[in-house]
Amino acid sequence: MKKRLVSTLLAVMVSASMLSGCGSATKQASSKTVTGAKAEHVNITFWHGMGGNLGVSLNKLVKDFNNSQKDITVTAQFQGDYDAALNKLKSSQLSNSGPDVMQCYDIGTRYMIDSKAIVPVQNFIDKEKYDTSVLEPNLLAYYTVDKKLNSMPFNSSTPILYYNKTAFKAAGLDPNTPPKTLTEVETMAKKLLKKDASGKVTQYGYAMPIYAWFFEQFMIKQGKNYANNGNGRAEAATTVEYNKNGGGLTLLNEWKKLVDSGDVGNFGRKTEDTQNAFMAGNTAMYLDSTASLSSVLTGVNKKFEVGTGFLPKVNSIDKGGVSIGGASLWIMDKKDEAKQQASWEFLKFMVSAKEQAYWNANTGYFPVNKKAYDLKEVKDNLVKYPQFQTAIDQLHESTPDSKGALLGVFPEARAATETNIESMLGGKQTPQEALDNASKTANSAIEKYNKTNK
Numbered sequence: 001m002k003k004r005l006v007s008t009l010l011a012v013m014v015s016a017s018m019l020s021g022c023g024s025a026t027k028q029a030s031s032k033t034v035t036g037a038k039a040e041h042v043n044i045t046f047w048h049g050m051g052g053n054l055g056v057s058l059n060k061l062v063k064d065f066n067n068s069q070k071d072i073t074v075t076a077q078f079q080g081d082y083d084a085a086l087n088k089l090k091s092s093q094l095s096n097s098g099p100d101v102m103q104c105y106d107i108g109t110r111y112m113i114d115s116k117a118i119v120p121v122q123n124f125i126d127k128e129k130y131d132t133s134v135l136e137p138n139l140l141a142y143y144t145v146d147k148k149l150n151s152m153p154f155n156s157s158t159p160i161l162y163y164n165k166t167a168f169k170a171a172g173l174d175p176n177t178p179p180k181t182l183t184e185v186e187t188m189a190k191k192l193l194k195k196d197a198s199g200k201v202t203q204y205g206y207a208m209p210i211y212a213w214f215f216e217q218f219m220i221k222q223g224k225n226y227a228n229n230g231n232g233r234a235e236a237a238t239t240v241e242y243n244k245n246g247g248g249l250t251l252l253n254e255w256k257k258l259v260d261s262g263d264v265g266n267f268g269r270k271t272e273d274t275q276n277a278f279m280a281g282n283t284a285m286y287l288d289s290t291a292s293l294s295s296v297l298t299g300v301n302k303k304f305e306v307g308t309g310f311l312p313k314v315n316s317i318d319k320g321g322v323s324i325g326g327a328s329l330w331i332m333d334k335k336d337e338a339k340q341q342a343s344w345e346f347l348k349f350m351v352s353a354k355e356q357a358y359w360n361a362n363t364g365y366f367p368v369n370k371k372a373y374d375l376k377e378v379k380d381n382l383v384k385y386p387q388f389q390t391a392i393d394q395l396h397e398s399t400p401d402s403k404g405a406l407l408g409v410f411p412e413a414r415a416a417t418e419t420n421i422e423s424m425l426g427g428k429q430t431p432q433e434a435l436d437n438a439s440k441t442a443n444s445a446i447e448k449y450n451k452t453n454k
Helices: 001-017 021-030 050-070 084-090 108-116 121-130 136-140 165-170 182-192 212-221 229-231 247-260 271-281 291-302 338-352 353-361 370-374 375-386 388-397 411-426 431-452
Strands: 040-048 072-078 101-105 152-157 159-163 199-202 285-289 308-309 325-331
Touching: 001 101, 021 108, 021 136, 021 271, 040 084, 040 338, 040 353, 040 411, 050 072, 050 338, 050 353, 072 370, 084 101, 084 108, 108 325, 108 411, 121 338, 136 152, 136 199, 152 291, 152 338, 159 212, 159 388, 165 182, 165 308, 182 247, 182 285, 199 247, 212 247, 212 411, 247 411, 247 431, 271 285, 271 291, 291 308, 291 388, 308 388, 353 370, 353 375, 370 375, 375 388, 411 431
Parallel strands: 040 072, 040 101
Antiparallel strands: 101 325, 152 325, 159 285, 159 308
């Protein structure tokens, strides 16, 4: 951020506080004051949910921003996983002790908007005439509500199929042709199944974690809404629809059929358990996030050749695409315009082509900025990991119409979906019963949420 901009903004703020008298003393103290025409330094806090190697890469970006100018210092603070981070934010709002910038996962979008504790980035875009055409339209579409971009897409991913090309060759399958539908998954899984002399399965043909994100993606693939009121985008959703529009039942019938065949493994609700099974050669195909590609390739360690494919269609006639996962960056409304402007400067830096090229190469998340694809770092990364081209092609073949649902209680709804699918696969209820029971829990949570946020 240019020093002149900070100086002017802060000078206006101080003048306004002087005119308003003693009642503004606290606010004036919380904002940075000026000495003459020179602005003092602006410090902002950034809460995030990136641990491990992701956290290392994120901290590098923050350090680069701090070193790129002299007016602003960002302090990054890890708050645990996405759920923990959002819960801490909710608690902090009671005392206004939260961050200036918040990284929040995709399913927290509706809550963040309804909290009225944020400043939409659209405000800064309009004021500055910032060019959003350089950013991926599908990513922007997810976080756009009522024609307003509320947060800045940052780390985005989609689900893709991972498969063992070496196992494909051994089974007489074309290693360059992954399944395009769940029916093809079923056929190929039968050929890929391996058992030892005792009859114990040593390699399943396919496996899919019991993860509600995949359930939601398969609804999008079918062109079916997850919730009413335009998936909660035309106005707040009042009920889910997956249990009564046929999309959920078609999917769960097929999912159960696959597992009941004995050719398809069920490694439970933890995605990493299915991922580990794939890397160990215990399943020849599985679903995972695009962001897992580098860790999968590292884990496989060239024991076999890894291929990637689009998320399979539920029905051969499906025309839907995929929606994004991951998270975005939000500017919090702490009633300090200097900090908000500094936060906006930080967001712009984080989605610049150069920084997004680094982020993509070191994490596996999509570059938010389309110009990053022209940079050597991204080009070199695609040479090193050609499997990632699948993720790019799938994103670009999906239209913004495949942006998915918004719910203020998505974490609760997801948990209910996973619990009931797990029960269904265990033979404790039918697919329709699983959908109805999950919907009851989700609808109850939606009703309570809507009453609170009228």
